[in-house]
Amino acid sequence: MPSLQPVRGTHDLLPADMRRHRAVVETARLIAERYGYQEMATPIFEFTEVFKRTLGEASDVVTKEMYTFSMKEGEQITLRPENTASVVRALLSGGLAQQLPLKYFYAGPMFRHERPQKGRQRQFHQIGVELLGVPHATGDVEIIAAGAHILEELGLLSDTVLEINTLGDPASRQAYRVALVDYFTAHQEDLSEDSRDRLTRNPLRILDSKDRGDRALVANAPAFGDYLNAESEDFFGQVLAGLDRLGIAYQLNARLVRGLDYYSHTAFEFITERLGAQGTVMGGGRYDGLVELMGGPSTPGVGWAAGIERMAMLLAEDPPGPRPISVIPIGQAAEETAQSIARDLRHAGFTVDLGFSGNVKKRLQRANKQDAVAAVLLGDDELAQAMATVRDLTSGDQSQISLDALTEALAQYR
RNA sequence: GUGGCUGUAGCUCAGUUGGUUAGAGCAUCGGUUUGUGGUACCGAGGGUCGGGGGUUCAAGUCCCCUCAGCCACCCCA
Numbered sequence: 001m002p003s004l005q006p007v008r009g010t011h012d013l014l015p016a017d018m019r020r021h022r023a024v025v026e027t028a029r030l031i032a033e034r035y036g037y038q039e040m041a042t043p044i045f046e047f048t049e050v051f052k053r054t055l056g057e058a059s060d061v062v063t064k065e066m067y068t069f070s071m072k073e074g075e076q077i078t079l080r081p082e083n084t085a086s087v088v089r090a091l092l093s094g095g096l097a098q099q100l101p102l103k104y105f106y107a108g109p110m111f112r113h114e115r116p117q118k119g120r121q122r123q124f125h126q127i128g129v130e131l132l133g134v135p136h137a138t139g140d141v142e143i144i145a146a147g148a149h150i151l152e153e154l155g156l157l158s159d160t161v162l163e164i165n166t167l168g169d170p171a172s173r174q175a176y177r178v179a180l181v182d183y184f185t186a187h188q189e190d191l192s193e194d195s196r197d198r199l200t201r202n203p204l205r206i207l208d209s210k211d212r213g214d215r216a217l218v219a220n221a222p223a224f225g226d227y228l229n230a231e232s233e234d235f236f237g238q239v240l241a242g243l244d245r246l247g248i249a250y251q252l253n254a255r256l257v258r259g260l261d262y263y264s265h266t267a268f269e270f271i272t273e274r275l276g277a278q279g280t281v282m283g284g285g286r287y288d289g290l291v292e293l294m295g296g297p298s299t300p301g302v303g304w305a306a307g308i309e310r311m312a313m314l315l316a317e318d319p320p321g322p323r324p325i326s327v328i329p330i331g332q333a334a335e336e337t338a339q340s341i342a343r344d345l346r347h348a349g350f351t352v353d354l355g356f357s358g359n360v361k362k363r364l365q366r367a368n369k370q371d372a373v374a375a376v377l378l379g380d381d382e383l384a385q386a387m388a389t390v391r392d393l394t395s396g397d398q399s400q401i402s403l404d405a406l407t408e409a410l411a412q413y414r
Numbered sequence: 415g416u417g418g419c420u421g422u423a424g425c426u427c428a429g430u431u432g433g434u435u436a437g438a439g440c441a442u443c444g445g446u447u448u449g450u451g452g453u454a455c456c457g458a459g460g461g462u463c464g465g466g467g468g469u470u471c472a473a474g475u476c477c478c479c480u481c482a483g484c485c486a487c488c489c490c491a
Contacts, residue, residue: 005464005481005482008481008482008483060488060489060490061489061490064415064489065489065490082490082491110491112489112490112491114415114488114489114490115415115416115488115489116482116483116484117483117484117485117486118483118484118485119491120489120490120491124491125491126491127491128491194487194488205489210486210487210488211487258490260490269490269491276484276485276486277485277486277487277488277489278489278490278491280490280491281491282491283490283491284491304491305490305491306491307490307491308491309491310491311491326451328449328450330449330450331449359448359449359450360449360450360451361448361449361450361451362451363450363451364450364451364452365451365452366451367451368451368452369451369452372451375450375451377449377450379449380449381449389449389450391450391451393451393452394452396450396451396452398450
């Protein structure tokens with residue numbers, strides 16, 4: 001038994017953290033539903049193949065970040081490092097490709113074995129949306145609009161910048177990739193060690209390098225624009241026009257690429273400067289080849305995922321917890337009455353705190369700590385007349401209320 | 415995975431050039447005469463000084479290892 005520390009990179013969500021977490025998920029769900037994205041969930045583990053195939057054998061996520069286990073039966077299963085592959089697998093498992101287009105929202109834990117930092121944990125949580133079966137730029141625009149709307153509703157839109165780029169269709173991308181590899185291979189000696197490695201695994205990533213030497217090389221590297229075919233360029237133009245029409249601000253970033261293999265065309269990220277190196281709050285793009293890659297019919301897709309912890313950290317205020325009404329019995333006889341009154345109030349829709357022990361003072365102190373709105377005091381004097389003393393804990397005013405009229409009298413505290 | 419910084423009560427921190435029973439504020443608990451909270455006053459409990467090893471007559475203070483957090487790289491949400 002190592003210790004009582006939580007496993008590295010994992011965190012408990014105690015009530016205060018949980019409220020932030022929930023605020024993010026609940027507003028996201030609400031807004032997503034307004035756009036017609038319905039919540040669904042997939043298992044948190046899948047056959048390893050599901051991720052290997054889709055994320056790319058050479059991707060960092062697959063090569064060094066997955067939690068993979070061998071089962072007795074000889075199966076390899078992996079804790080999901082992201083959710084898009086699972087959603088597509090669910091689409092195929094369920095024969096849902098017949099009902100396109102499909103619009104999904106999800107929220108849940110993901111697992112990646114990385115070195116933890118602020119905003120980067122080994123178990124973290126994402127929300128995300130996926131739009132399947134829509135080849136038009138309108139789909140990309142809707143997805144981004146929904147994302148922006150969620151950030152706006154959370155009060156975070158002004159903290160972020162939307163960066164956008166196109167990775168082109170597979171033909172354009174392949175042609176560009178070849179040109180890039182040629183160029184960087186010719187300058188291999190000047191590349192950073194990391195980038196030399198990227199040259200074979202994911203050459204586009206070199207564009208994104210922070211190494212100064214690399215940046216100098218990148219400045220003179222072939223530009224993607226020269227390799228984009230007319231269709232790809234036109235498609236990107238439509239996406240941007242759509243964003244303009246909706247008044248969604250963006251910045252073009254030609255160096256924005258994605259680490260996962262399945263992306264094509266639109267790639268975007270909502271980035272903040274408030275989280276240090278982990279600045280990506282929401283990221284996504286188009287993945288037209290993914291369904292086919294998994295053995296399904298050729299089906300276009302667009303989506304994004306966003307880090308719940310990252311958004312929760314950006315939230316300006318602590319979401320308030322529920323403010324209960326404290327029911328406080330005085331004396332043994334009142335104890336039993338208190339229980340049934342608490343039951344009635346709870347059934348009537350009130351949040352009720354009924355302490356388990358202590359004298360009046362104790363219980364009032366507890367009520368105060370719970371941030372209770374009011375206290376209902378039940379003692380022999382009151383019960384003899386079928387009354388209760390209701391004390392407003394903000395003002396300190398109290399009055400005698402007949403038990404029959406209790407729910408009405410408390411209505412203001414609901 | 416690489417490099418760096420940090421680690422003292424639940425929390426935020428102070429601990430002099432290594433030297434007796436390790437301190438403060440907040441929080442917690444108890445009390446200020448018992449059917450009334452939030453303010454005030456009084457008092458109490460609580461620390462394997464992240465863990466392990468070493469140097470020394472003596473280590474929270476020095477050295478090594480290890481764990482964790484943080485920062486940057488990397489990666490990504």
